[in-house]
Amino acid sequence: MTAGPDPVAPGRTTTSSASTGELFGAVTRDLSTLIRQEIELAKAEATQSARNAGRGVGMFGGAGVAVHLALIFVSLALWWALGDPVGLGWSGVIVAVLWAIVAAVLALRGRTELRRVQGLPRTADTVKKIPHALQGHEEENS
Structure with a gap:
């Protein structure tokens, strides 16, 4: 029995009559498409x-600028208070050492926080599966 056009996928022939070139093309x-x-x-x-x-870094930067001026005035007040x-x-x-400790903690x-950025975990996972998928073992993990 010869196969004719595939009724499910018009423009393709059924597997029994597909040539090697057609299979390679598919x-x-x-x-x-996968790539x-x-x-x-x-x-x-x-x-x-x-x-x-970017959001995290921008927020840290904005907070730093906003707080910077307030901290200058608090530092000056502490300096003068301890000066007597x-x-x-x-x-x-003393005030400089306190700020060095704060800088180290920050x-x-x-x-x-920057170590929490994960990069491309799902892409890395699916790219690892490509060789297995090409071999017909789609569910294998490396």
Whole structure:
């Protein structure tokens, strides 16, 4: 029995009459579609990660600028308040050491926050599955 046009997919013939060239063409189209989809997923994930990181960094920057002026005045007030019992020179050193401690704590917290940016986890996972999918084992993980 010879196969005619495939009624489900017009323009294609059934598998029994498909030539090697047609099968290779179908595999090439499917692989091309898969690669395009992976690229789109990578773009979407990169955009989302960059947006989240940018928001976080922007908010830290804005908070730093807004608080900077208030901290200058608080520091000056503390310097002058400590200046009477200790002397202005030593009170300046005390205030500077306090700000060095605050800077160290903020730097450590900022580093922790930036480490939370995950990059492209789903894209990496699906790209690892491509070789298995090409071999017909779509559900295998590497």
